[in-house]
Amino acid sequence: MRLVTLFLTSLILAGCGGATCVDEEVGQCAAESYAWNAMGEKPGTEPSVEWREMACPDHPEIMRNAVVVNGVCYAGLFYPDQWHILVAYTPGLKMSQVALVHELMHAHMANLGLSDPNHQMTQYWQQVDVINMQLSGMGL
């Protein structure tokens, strides 16, 4: 019984911040906790997550929303100095279909002292694909 309590407590602590949740119906907190824990042991905390539902100004044909910074569209951005993530969200998409896990991986790598803005360390990015497939299998 004690183990169960500890497990639930750690899930809550590792979960999303609540105030920044885009929509609990899409399972943001569950997806975030699962992905962050699946990346492995690490020092430090999970970054805060904020969502953007902006149209891409230069590419209106793109049906997905974007994070738009200085006129440039991104699926997501990680700000290590602020320990903060911006993720584009389009209503109807699952958590495994947006850049949430990808940006969490940037934070995970930063926790390990790694920086890989150009995604050269393939083992980490393959893990993102695996985690997204697992989330998809969980309906997230």
Ligand SMILES: [Zn+2]
């Ligand atoms: Zn990236």
